[in-house]
Amino acid sequence: MAYWLFKTEPDTFSIDTLKQQKVSCWEGVRNYQARNMMRDEIKVGDQVFIYHSSCKDVGVVGIATVIREAYPDHFQFDPESPYFDPKSAPENPRWVMVDIEYQRHLRLVSLKRMKANPALAELPLVQRGSRLSIMPVTDVQWHEILQMTGQF
DNA sequence: GCCAACGTTGGC
DNA sequence: GCCAACGTTGGC
Numbered sequence: 001m002a003y004w005l006f007k008t009e010p011d012t013f014s015i016d017t018l019k020q021q022k023v024s025c026w027e028g029v030r031n032y033q034a035r036n037m038m039r040d041e042i043k044v045g046d047q048v049f050i051y052h053s054s055c056k057d058v059g060v061v062g063i064a065t066v067i068r069e070a071y072p073d074h075f076q077f078d079p080e081s082p083y084f085d086p087k088s089a090p091e092n093p094r095w096v097m098v099d100i101e102y103q104r105h106l107r108l109v110s111l112k113r114m115k116a117n118p119a120l121a122e123l124p125l126v127q128r129g130s131r132l133s134i135m136p137v138t139d140v141q142w143h144e145i146l147q148m149t150g151q152f
Numbered sequence: 153g154c155c156a157a158c159g160t161t162g163g164c
Numbered sequence: 165g166c167c168a169a170c171g172t173t174g175g176c
Contacts, residue, residue: 031159130157130158131158131159
């Protein structure tokens with residue numbers, strides 16, 4: 001079982017939306033590094049921190065579980081979708097998604113606090129200018145962030 | 153809204 | 165395969 005962090009803009013899709021839906025696909029990842037992790041490494045049962053970006057309270061806000069491994073993201077074929085990719089062919093889909101299930105909210109762990117924690121210096125999120133939308137989290141980092149919520 | 157940092161594209 | 169130009173991301 002591995003740990004991950006998924007970024008989302010809460011104006012588009014928030015932890016509250018996920019809680020309401022209970023289960024959701026994670027569509028719209030259009031970055032090769034992030035795609036490769038979904039395609040090759042993310043497994044059913046993996047644990048995911050949900051992170052809110054581009055908003056007032058930037059940081060980790062909750063936990064979800066992976067319930068379905070990579071399969072084609074159909075939005076890439078939908079011309080009406082903002083995630084449409086005209087260069088992707090249905091017989092050879094370029095982009096994939098996974099499904100996750102809501103687990104619980106966490107008390108916000110802000111980016112500011114994560115940046116200030118030396119134990120998280122290697123987290124891609126904290127390293128200068130990283131814009132990865134999906135990134136691996138080590139066991140140590142996972143538990144450190146959980147500790148920072150003060151809730152365990 | 154600004155802007156730094158990073159990814160992608162395309163000409164050569 | 166290099167690299168300059170361009171587009172996007174995301175914190176502030």
